[in-house]
Amino acid sequence: MYSKYHKALCSTNKVYRCLCNGLVTDGSTPGATAPAGTGMPPKDARVVICGGGVMGASVAYHLGKLGWGKETVLIEQNRIGGGTTWHASGxxxxxxxxxxxxxxxxxxxxxxxxxxxxxxxxxxxxxxxxxxxxxxxxxxxxxxxxxxxxxxxxxxxxxxxxxxxxxxxxxxxxxxxxxxxxxxxxxxxxxxxxxxxxxxxxxxxxx
The missing domain is CATH 3.30.9.10 (D-Amino Acid Oxidase, subunit A, domain 2)
Structure with a gap:
């Protein structure tokens, strides 16, 4: 279960910029330190992409290309491409x-x-x-x-x-x-x- 801090990501419309390759998961609290190499996401975003696999990465890329980069957050609980992507057939x-x-x-x-x-x-x-x-x-x-x-x-x-x-x-x-x-x-x-x-x-x- 994510903290209230992270739940707030999906309920707002204000503009922030953040591309996260990690997310503090179970047991995290507001103000907690994110794992090395990651960033704490903002409370507000126009677009939140859940999952940093090849599909989530592609959505982030194309939204950025359309000018939505500043308003997009990508969250991944582990590492980029570490879910089903890495063992797909290709x-x-x-x-x-x-x-x-x-x-x-x-x-x-x-x-x-x-x-x-x-x-x-x-x-x-x-x-x-x-x-x-x-x-x-x-x-x-x-x-x-x-x-x-x-x-x-x-x-x-x-x-x-x-x-x-x-x-x-x-x-x-x-x-x-x-x-x-x-x-x-x-x-x-x-x-x-x-x-x-x-x-x-x-x-x-x-x-």
Whole structure:
């Protein structure tokens, strides 16, 4: 349970600036000393982000980019990226159920590339993804995805079993019908990405 001091964060509208990478948790009282490397958050904020994982970090980054940095507080009870973020798979596929999700994924990939160009690590590697079809029904799904890819501007290619093996030489192809190759897919390091995004977020006039 947080102290009344921290509960007050969620009930006010006044403007303060603070980006915290730690929060005094259970048993804390107003005026208590925060752990080393952290900061006590103010009582008031326009936006309070609960959780310093990759999603919370991204929200802080984009709010800062929109000019809300001075009014945003990010609170994390342990360490940045220390929750579910650090053991996420990091797989990034651009094909999603809706166009809005596709645009979000593409925007994320662009951000990873931008961070890498600034010398900030994300672990991003555009290695592509190979999706395998072992049934006719699955192959029909791939063909529909290929048709949809035209309007969604996703680069992908229907492959024969032999072409699948060219992409992955260890693949056994005697029981597959074909595949779908998406060259824009890749993998990143969620923890490194989180730290890099937080590093950039702090530039948007957070205290």
């Amino acid at each position: 797989l990034i596929g651009v094909f999603k159920p809706s166009l809005s999700q596709v645009k979000l994924t593409k925007s994320s990939v662009d951000l990873y590339k931008e961070l890498e160009n600034k010398g900030l690590s994300t672990g991003w590697k555009q290695c592509g993804s190979l999706n395998i079809a072992r049934t006719k029904d699955r192959m029909i799904v791939f063909k529909r995805m290929k048709a949809q890819s035209v309007s969604w501007e996703i680069d992908c290619e229907i492959l024969t079993p032999e072409q699948c093996k060219e992409k992955c030489s260890l693949l056994r192809i005697d029981d597959i019908i074909g595949g779908l190759w998406i060259p824009g897919d890749g993998v990143g390091d969620p923890y490194e990405t989180c730290l890099s995004i937080i590093s950039e977020a702090k530039k948007w006039e957070f205290a």
